[in-house]
Amino acid sequence: ESEPNWKSGELASKYQCLVCNSHLKFPIQFEDCGHHVCSVCLPDVMRITSRCPTCQQPLSRDRMVNDKILQKEIQSLKVSCSKTDKGCNWNGILSDFSDHTENCGFVIIDCTNECGIRCERRLIRKHQSDECAKRKVVCEFCKMSIVFEDEIPHLNTCPDFIVPCPNQCSNQEFKRGQMQHHLDHECSKQLLSCPFVDCGCEHRSERSLISKHIKESPGLHLNLAGKTIAVQNKLIQAFDERLNEQKKWIEVLAKKVNALEKTYGAQYIWKIDHYQEHLQEARSNKKTTLFSPPFLTSRHGYRLALAICLDGDGKGAR
Numbered sequence: 001e002s003e004p005n006w007k008s009g010e011l012a013s014k015y016q017c018l019v020c021n022s023h024l025k026f027p028i029q030f031e032d033c034g035h036h037v038c039s040v041c042l043p044d045v046m047r048i049t050s051r052c053p054t055c056q057q058p059l060s061r062d063r064m065v066n067d068k069i070l071q072k073e074i075q076s077l078k079v080s081c082s083k084t085d086k087g088c089n090w091n092g093i094l095s096d097f098s099d100h101t102e103n104c105g106f107v108i109i110d111c112t113n114e115c116g117i118r119c120e121r122r123l124i125r126k127h128q129s130d131e132c133a134k135r136k137v138v139c140e141f142c143k144m145s146i147v148f149e150d151e152i153p154h155l156n157t158c159p160d161f162i163v164p165c166p167n168q169c170s171n172q173e174f175k176r177g178q179m180q181h182h183l184d185h186e187c188s189k190q191l192l193s194c195p196f197v198d199c200g201c202e203h204r205s206e207r208s209l210i211s212k213h214i215k216e217s218p219g220l221h222l223n224l225a226g227k228t229i230a231v232q233n234k235l236i237q238a239f240d241e242r243l244n245e246q247k248k249w250i251e252v253l254a255k256k257v258n259a260l261e262k263t264y265g266a267q268y269i270w271k272i273d274h275y276q277e278h279l280q281e282a283r284s285n286k287k288t289t290l291f292s293p294p295f296l297t298s299r300h301g302y303r304l305a306l307a308i309c310l311d312g313d314g315k316g317a318r
């Protein structure tokens, strides 16, 4: 906070604090020597020297008092604004000075838009309405509110910004957002392929010339269309033939499957792994009987397992 201008010229030394070099605020008086420091400056004094900054007398905490009379006296000193030289003509007493500073038009403040500019309070409104890079402006095309410094990038994408047709079809101008529709459906100068492109016509021209192109060579286009239909008919035929062949194949295969099922019925094949080892075990009577994994005779049939004695069993034993 800046100091005011004292009406008396210099501030009398009895009103000064030697610690903060400003006028005394809520002064504390040392009872032994009668000198003062501010309340907020006292802790520093006690911590650093514990001596009166004016006369170097040692201090003790129980020998000091709040000097309320001096506080009142200082607060009623006549002052003028610290910005008198800049043009402020405020006069008053010290106790009103901080309120004045809050409103003084000549005090320098930061722009509240956080643009980084500092200027006198009385100029801030003009700055914020005319110059501030962060001021709000309205896009004249889409009426959206934008920050001034974003205006150029916005205009490069604004859907309502007016642009001429890239094909220069006329002097007409369009909103950017409607340009694609214009090019796709209206623009007489947009380059298009002949609608017979799938039949093989490679002609490309401006939209306005396409119907002329077709009218000029109806024979060519009918011919192309006819050929295309013929080719496609052949393809469909070939496709039908392959489909029929495959149907026949499926019938043949179905018959074969049927025949096989009748000939063999259900079969169970048990492949014995490590047959030689099992045979050795059976011969040496270590493990005479081998069981198959369980199986079903049919989907809802019996659940069975086979047993085999590789070296014979009972009377059949070798």
Ligand SMILES: [Zn+2]
Binding pocket: 017, 018, 019, 020, 021, 022, 023, 024, 025, 037, 038, 041
């Ligand atoms: Zn002080």
Ligand SMILES: [Zn+2]
Binding pocket: 030, 033, 034, 035, 052, 053, 054, 055, 056, 057
């Ligand atoms: Zn002293």
Ligand SMILES: [Zn+2]
Binding pocket: 081, 082, 083, 084, 088, 089, 090, 100, 104, 105, 106, 107
């Ligand atoms: Zn002022």
Ligand SMILES: [Zn+2]
Binding pocket: 111, 112, 113, 114, 115, 116, 117, 127, 128, 131, 132, 133, 134
């Ligand atoms: Zn600003």
Ligand SMILES: [Zn+2]
Binding pocket: 139, 140, 141, 142, 143, 144, 154, 155, 158, 159, 160, 161
């Ligand atoms: Zn806009």
Ligand SMILES: [Zn+2]
Binding pocket: 165, 166, 167, 168, 169, 170, 182, 183, 186, 187, 188, 189, 190
């Ligand atoms: Zn156009």
Ligand SMILES: [Zn+2]
Binding pocket: 194, 195, 196, 201, 202, 203, 213, 214, 221
């Ligand atoms: Zn064509």
